[in-house]
Amino acid sequence: MASGEAFNHEWILRMGDATPVGVLWRALQADGGSPGPACDTAFQGLRSQLDTTLSGLNAVATSAGATGEDGVDPANETPQWLTPWLQTLARLGPWQHGLERTQGLQIALDRYLHAHVECARILLDSVRAGLDTLEQRLQMAAQDPQRPLPEDYRTLYEWWLTDSEACYEQALASAQWAEAFGRLANATTALVDRYQKQLDAGLRTLDLPNRDDFLDTQRRLVELERSQRRNTPGDELAALRDEVARLRDEVGALRAERTPGHRER
Amino acid sequence: MAQSPFDHPLHDWQRRLIETLEQAAELPVDTRGATPFTHHGEVGPGMHLRRYAPQAATGQRPVLIVYSLVNRPFILDLTERRSLIAALTRAGHPVYLLDWGYPKGADRFLDLGDYIDDFLATAAEEVAAREGATADLLGVCQGGVFALCLAALQPQRVHRLVNLVTPVDFHTPGDQLSRMAQGVDFDQAAQALGNVSAEWLNSVFVALKPYRLLAQRYMELPELADHPEALHDFLRLERWMYDSPDQAATAFAEFGRECYQRNGLLNGTLTLNGRPVRLSAIEQPVLNVYAEQDHLVPPAAARALGAHVGSTDYGELAFPGGHLGVFISRRAHAELLPRIVAWLAE
Numbered sequence: 001m002a003s004g005e006a007f008n009h010e011w012i013l014r015m016g017d018a019t020p021v022g023v024l025w026r027a028l029q030a031d032g033g034s035p036g037p038a039c040d041t042a043f044q045g046l047r048s049q050l051d052t053t054l055s056g057l058n059a060v061a062t063s064a065g066a067t068g069e070d071g072v073d074p075a076n077e078t079p080q081w082l083t084p085w086l087q088t089l090a091r092l093g094p095w096q097h098g099l100e101r102t103q104g105l106q107i108a109l110d111r112y113l114h115a116h117v118e119c120a121r122i123l124l125d126s127v128r129a130g131l132d133t134l135e136q137r138l139q140m141a142a143q144d145p146q147r148p149l150p151e152d153y154r155t156l157y158e159w160w161l162t163d164s165e166a167c168y169e170q171a172l173a174s175a176q177w178a179e180a181f182g183r184l185a186n187a188t189t190a191l192v193d194r195y196q197k198q199l200d201a202g203l204r205t206l207d208l209p210n211r212d213d214f215l216d217t218q219r220r221l222v223e224l225e226r227s228q229r230r231n232t233p234g235d236e237l238a239a240l241r242d243e244v245a246r247l248r249d250e251v252g253a254l255r256a257e258r259t260p261g262h263r264e265r
Numbered sequence: 266m267a268q269s270p271f272d273h274p275l276h277d278w279q280r281r282l283i284e285t286l287e288q289a290a291e292l293p294v295d296t297r298g299a300t301p302f303t304h305h306g307e308v309g310p311g312m313h314l315r316r317y318a319p320q321a322a323t324g325q326r327p328v329l330i331v332y333s334l335v336n337r338p339f340i341l342d343l344t345e346r347r348s349l350i351a352a353l354t355r356a357g358h359p360v361y362l363l364d365w366g367y368p369k370g371a372d373r374f375l376d377l378g379d380y381i382d383d384f385l386a387t388a389a390e391e392v393a394a395r396e397g398a399t400a401d402l403l404g405v406c407q408g409g410v411f412a413l414c415l416a417a418l419q420p421q422r423v424h425r426l427v428n429l430v431t432p433v434d435f436h437t438p439g440d441q442l443s444r445m446a447q448g449v450d451f452d453q454a455a456q457a458l459g460n461v462s463a464e465w466l467n468s469v470f471v472a473l474k475p476y477r478l479l480a481q482r483y484m485e486l487p488e489l490a491d492h493p494e495a496l497h498d499f500l501r502l503e504r505w506m507y508d509s510p511d512q513a514a515t516a517f518a519e520f521g522r523e524c525y526q527r528n529g530l531l532n533g534t535l536t537l538n539g540r541p542v543r544l545s546a547i548e549q550p551v552l553n554v555y556a557e558q559d560h561l562v563p564p565a566a567a568r569a570l571g572a573h574v575g576s577t578d579y580g581e582l583a584f585p586g587g588h589l590g591v592f593i594s595r596r597a598h599a600e601l602l603p604r605i606v607a608w609l610a611e
Contacts, residue, residue, distance in 0.1 A: 153278070157484060165476040172441055172473070182448015189450065193457040218371035225310075229383055 020046050020131070021157045028138075028156065034149055035138045043135050050124050050131075061117040101201060105194040112191045115184040122180055126171035130164030137163065281487035288490065292497050294504045298342030300351050302362070306391055309384035310375075311366035314391055316359065317350055323357030326424060328609065329392050329400040330362045331385060331415075333407035334512060335466065338362055340505050340592050341405070344498055347593050349602060353403075356606045359396055363388045365510065373459045373514035377523075378538040380516055381414045389415065389422035399424040401609055406430050406562065406588075407520070410530060413570075414537060417546045425550045427605060430588055432562045433544070434531045434569030435524050441473055442561060446525040455518035463509035473560060478506075502593070531569060544570065550578035552608050554601065559588045580608070 027042035028035065090099035137159060141147040150156035171177055196211055203210035231239075302315040319325065330350070332338040341362070342350040353360045363385065368375070392400045401424050404412030409431025416423040435443050454461065471478050489496040529535030535542045551574055555567035564583070571579055584591050584601050591597050 154484075161476050161481055165474075168476060173444070178444045179448055181445045185449045186453060189454045189457040193453070196457065214370070215373075219374050221371050222374040226379065226383075 021153070021160045024134075024160070025153050025156050028150070033151070034142045035135070039135075039138065043131060046131055047128060050128050054121060054124050057117045057120050061114050098201070101194070101198055105191075105198060108187070108191040108194040112184075112187040115180065115187040118180045119177075119184045122171055122174075122177050123168075126167045127164065129167040129170075130160070133163040133167060134160055278487055281490045285487050285490040285496065288493065289496055289500055292493070292500055294497075294500045296337060296339050296501075296504060296508055298339040298350070299345045299348050300342050300354065305361065305395065308363065308387040308391065309365075309379070310372055311369065312384055313364045313366065314388050315362045315364055316395075317354050317362070319357045319359050320354045321357045325357040325359075325610065326398050327359040327361060327392050327396040327400045328353055329389055329402050330360065331402055331404045331408035331412045332362065332365065333405055334365050334380075334516070335407060335509060337505060337508050337510070338364060338405075340502075340589070343501055343505070343593055347498070347595075347598060349592055352598070352602045352606060353609075356610060358401075358609065361388070361392045361400065367510040368460050368513040370459070373455070375513045376515045377414075377519045377535075380513075381411050382418060382537050385411055385415050386419050386422055389419075393422070401425045401427065403427045404429065404431055405592075406432075410520075410524065413530070413544065413547060414535070414542045416549055417542045417544060418537060418540055420546070420549065423549055425552075425609070426547070427552045427554065427609065428567070428570070429554045430556055430559055430562045430567060430591055431553070431570070432524070432566040433573070434528065434566050436528045436531075437563050437565040437569070439563045440566055442469075443525050443566075445469070446521055449521065451518035451521035451526075455514035458514065460511040460514050461517050463507075463511050466512060467507055467509055470561075502589075531573060543575075544573040545575040548575050548577075550580075551576045552580050552582065552605065554582045554584060554591065554605065556584045556586050556588055556591050558586055558590075561588045 023042050023046065024039065027038040030038035087103060090096060090103050138149065141149045150159060200210040200212055300317050302317045305314045305316040307313055330338070330341065332341070342348045345351065350360050350362070365380075389400055389402070399422065402412040402416065404410070404426065406429070409428035410433075412423070412426055412428065413431070413433070416426055432440075437443075458465075486499070489499055523529040523535045527534055530542065530544070533541055533543050533545075551570070553567060553570050555562070555564050557564055559567075568581065571581060582601065582604060584597060586594055586596065591601065
């Protein structure tokens with residue numbers, strides 16, 4: 001396929017619009033090469049996008065059971081004190097195992113969503129900080145003749161990359177990020193574990209092999225291979241010799257028992 | 266059609282990007298590496314020992330390369346011009362590479378003892394039997410940790426040791442990967458996820474440098490238009506970066522917990538099959554190569570070996586570059602590899 005067919009002018013325009021640097025470059029061009037009203041609007045627009053994303057994530061976390069400081073769920077106003085009661089109720093009656101699994105899955109899902117939002121918030125904050133730094137840098141360059149403004153897209157891109165990366169790495173180096181990442185990783189695996197337990201229970205009810213069964217078989221196989229590998233040939237031969245000697249003794253004893261003289265005695 | 270608001274340089278960049286992508290589509294990408302090899306037995310499930318014949322009969326000692334479990338080893342043999350393996354065979358070494366392969370379902374229960382005390386030890390034994398001489402081990406990154414463990418626990422299998430960008434102290438300042446690992450429940454992850462997905466692990470590595478790896482790297486791609494050799498190298502490296510095996514669950518959890526969280530290699534608390542790994546027990550000559558701008562294995566993490574290894578014949582080489590630069594950069598091939606080859610020839 002020729003270039004003209006595969007990638008047309010429209011594609012190029014859209015590609016520029018899809019990246020923050022493309023948006024900022026167009027604004028800088030519109031301002032005549034020095035940051036002005038178009039750049040202000042562009043930066044504001046990019047920050048609004050971050051705000052929209054963050055508020056969307058917060059809404060997800062809230063609907064997942066976030067509780068306010070007063071201990072009341074703002075989404076459904078379920079008092080927090082009721083939770084232990086509901087959990088206790090799930091431990092009574094013939095359906096207790098299923099109810100416990102379902103509750104456990106719900107709790108794991110809530111924790112996962114919260115952890116996800118916590119990580120996303122830190123990263124979005126770093127993106128915002130990168131934009132702030134870039135805007136300040138542009139403004140300072142506009143006021144200082146010693147610092148030339150970006151005259152091409154590539155230079156603006158380098159500025160954006162350097163500033164954004166510095167802010168990102170600062171966020172990554174924080175204890176807050178390390179803790180949030182740990183919580184997200186653990187919440188993710190805990191959620192997977194809960195889904196597995198639900199699925200396993202369903203398969204067991206249908207008398208179909210489940211994950212537990214596969215793992216049990218695999219574990220036995222690996223242990224068998226390991227024991228074979230670690231029994232050196234010398235050990236095996238010695239064990240076989242011992243076994244043969246033991247069998248010979250046994251056969252000899254049996255023969256002796258069956259001889260007439262033995263019976264008489 | 267509307268007038269483009271972009272200036273001409275941006276148009277040019279985009280058009281060159283298109284040309285590069287079209288040229289890239291025509292190029293094959295294989296992952297076997299540039300140097301021919303023969304298979305020399307299977308030392309573990311799906312783990313093959315490769316042999317690269319020496320290009321000159323100089324009677325040099327065999328070198329056994331112990332690569333990391335995290336990526337595929339063809340970065341060491343990326344192209345004819347950028348091949349650590351070819352540099353060694355040119356110097357007359359029979360070179361062996363333990364290809365760990367791709368773990369399958371049941372391999373989730375393999376632990377570090379299996380990998381090091383059994384499979385790596387078997388590989389070293391095979392090399393010694395075939396070549397009639399104990400091998401020099403060349404450990405790469407995590408593979409260097411494995412080589413150190415083998416040298417400590419089964420010293421008769423290791424003649425000398427070269428470690429490339431190998432972490433020893435997992436708690437040095439600036440070790441971002443280690444900081445992120447501290448709060449992770451590795452055992453829960455191993456139990457729930459089984460063999461740890463390569464995509465998941467790659468996303469963690471990419472998250473350390475997303476602006477460079479996801480933005481800057483491709484921004485420079487159009488510069489490779491009409492440079493087929495460079496574009497081919499780029500594509501091979503691109504394939505290497507994301508052609509990663511899953512991680513055997515138990516070994517992965519053990520490495521994360523014992524090395525990253527408890528710093529067990531440095532503290533002497535790491536045990537394999539019940540035996541503690543003591544760096545002080547390593548008495549073979551050691552050459553420790555580290556990269557000064559390594560964001561995965563900070564220099565201090567690698568250099569910690571010097572203060573803890575038992576060997577009295579210990580040397581270091583600093584490389585002014587990043588983690589991958591040690592294997593693939595022109596500078597490494599011009600300056601670093603000749604020094605490693607010379608050390609091995611001593």
